[in-house]
Amino acid sequence: MDKTKTIAALFDFDGVVMDTESQYTIYWNEIGRKYHPDIENFGLLVKGQTLSQIYDRFFKGMEAEQAEITKGLNKFESEMKYEYVSGVVDFMKELREKGVKTAIVTSSNEKKMANVYSVHPELKNLVDRILTAEMFTRSKPAPDCFLLGAEVFGTVADNCVVFEDSFHGLQAGKAAGMKVVGLSTTNSKEAITGKCDMVIPDFADFTYSDVVSLLDK
Template sequence: MDNEQKKIAVLFDFDGVVMDTEKQYSIFWHKIGVDYLSMDNLELLIKGQTLTYIYDNFFSGKEQELQKIAEQLDNFEQQMKYEYIPGVLDFIADLRKHDVKIAVVTSSNDKKMGAVYRACPEVKTLFDRILTAEMFTRSKPAPDCFLLGMEVFGTEPENTYVFEDSFNGLKAGMASGANVVGLATTNSRESIAPFCHYILNDFEGFTYKKMLEIRK
C-alpha cells in the first residue's frame, strides 16, 4: 500500500447512514413539535443538529417542557430499533481490508450512543473513532465535526470521504472540503443532489475501489 492510500479517511454520520433510524426520529420530533410548539415541521428543521442546538433554539426558557422532553427522548431511544443501512457492514469490512481509517461523526451525544452500544455492542468495534456532539462546539452545517475527524486521522480534505444523509450534514461535509457522498435514505436523490458529489440509495455493492473513483 502506498503512502497516499494510508492517508485516506472515511467519516460516517450515524443516523440514516450507518443505522436506519431517521424515520423513527422524524416521528418522535414531529410529535414533540406538535405537542409543545404547535409546529408541524420541527423534524425537518432539526435534522443533523445536536440536542443542545435543538433545546437552545426551540425550547429556550422552557425548563419544565425540557425536562419532560428529555424523559420522553430517553425512553424513546431505549426502545428504538437499530437496523443497519443495507450494505454498510460489507462496505466497512472492505475499508478495513484496505487499512482505511474510519470514524462515526455524529450530532448525537454520549448518552444516545450509550443506548446504541447496549443494543448493538459491536458498533464500538466497527470504527477507529466515534466522535460525538460533546467533542465540537458548532453544530452542523458548520464543518467543525468533520474537520475534527480529519485532524484526528491526520488526513487532508481531498483524501477524506464524508457519508451523510441530512441537509445540514451534507452542507457541513461540503464546507469541510471533503469528498461528500449523499445517502438518499432520509431525503430524495433530487433534493440532496446540490449538496454532494455523489449519491447512493444505500451501500449495496459499493466498495472501496468505487469510492476512490469519486472526486470533487
C-alpha cells in the same frame, strides 16, 4: 487526493449507519405539534442537530419543557430499533482491510450511543473512532465535527469522504472541503442531488474503489 496522506471515511450515524431517521421524525414531529404547532415538518427541520442546538433554537429559556423532552427522548431512544443500513457493515470492513481510517461522526450524545452499544456491541470494532456531540462545540451545518475527523487521523480534507443523509450534514461535509456522498435514506434523491458529490440509496453496491475514484476527481 494527496497520495502521502491517509484516506478517511467519515460516517454520520442516524440514517447512514443505522436506519433510524424515520423513527426520529415521528418523535420530533410529535414534539413540534405539542410545542410549536405553527412550524410544519418539525422533525425534518431539526435533523442533524444536537439536542442542545435544538433547545437553543426552539426552546430557549424553557427549562421545564427541555427536561420533559429530554426525559421522553431518553425513553424513546432506549426502545428504538437499531438496524443497519443495507451494506454498511461489509463496506466498513472492506475499507479497514484496505487501510482506510473510519469514524462515525454524529450529533448524538454518549448516552444515546450507549443504548446503541447495548444492542450492537460490535459497532465499536467496525470503525477506528466514534466522535459524539460532546467532542465539538459547533454542530452541523458547521464543519467542526468532520474537521475533527480529519484531525484525529492526521489527514487532510482532500483525503476525506463524508457519508451523510441530512441537509445539515451535507452542508457540513461540503463546508469542511471534503467529498460528500449523500444517502437517500431520509430525503429523496431529488432533494439532495446538487448538495453532494454523488447520491446512493445504501451501501449495497458501493465499494472501496468508488471511494478512491471519488477522491481522484
